[in-house]
């Protein structure tokens with residue numbers, strides 16, 4: 001049987017990426033780890049977030065994963081370079097989607113929501129320099145949003161209130177494009193459309209990340225054969241009921257779900 005792809009996030013956010021990978025790579029087996037017990041990583045000190053990410057990677061490598069997708073902007077920003085030099089498997093990470101935003105915006109005003117650690121990392125600064133220097137970029141940390149998704153409260157009045165607080169000022173200043181710089185945020189897509197009255201383009205980089213995963217699998221001769229009957233195994237360090245709630249609306253195939261120890 002073909003070796004699985006490993007995907008991890010600080011929680012269920014990376015399922016938004018998994019969904020797109022499943023769509024573009026339907027024969028690939030996947031092991032997904034949600035470190036929900038230690039979520040959020042976005043406001044943790046860098047060393048702790050690094051050690052947690054390392055633990056996740058080693059867990060997935062034990063399961064013989066052939067490639068790791070870091071479905072977390074925060075970990076990508078903090079540590080993907082270190083992991084690429086430490087481990088032999090290829091890594092795919094998340095990048096703040098300022099390039100597609102720059103191509104899309106007509107007003108040259110773009111809003112971006114991400115975690116504090118993502119904004120603090122050098123990847124954001126580099127991406128900004130490369131693609132967004134000529135734009136007005138409104139940067140907004142999404143305080144509290146990841147926690148709401150992890151509790152399954154992404155459609156709650158509290159979520160609406162926070163999103164209004166974060167997004168309406170950008171729209172009032174003329175932003176016509178909003179970048180989702182955290183993999184948990186696509187779960188708010190409908191609410192964002194409602195709040196902005198469908199007046200902004202929402203940029204979610206999941207499809208680009210899935211396309212990059214496919215390119216790298218091809219380059220490394222790692223693509224699963226198209227007679228592979230893929231298997232899907234999920235691991236959470238948090239509560240199984242929450243993971244189950246998200247998986248039931250993400251997966252259209254049978255899967256396994258196991259709770260694992262989340263301590264460092």
Ligand code: DGL
Nearest residue numbers: 010040041042073074183
């Ligand atoms: N999904 C993670 C990201 O893309 C959430 C970060 C967090 O745990 O704060 O950044």
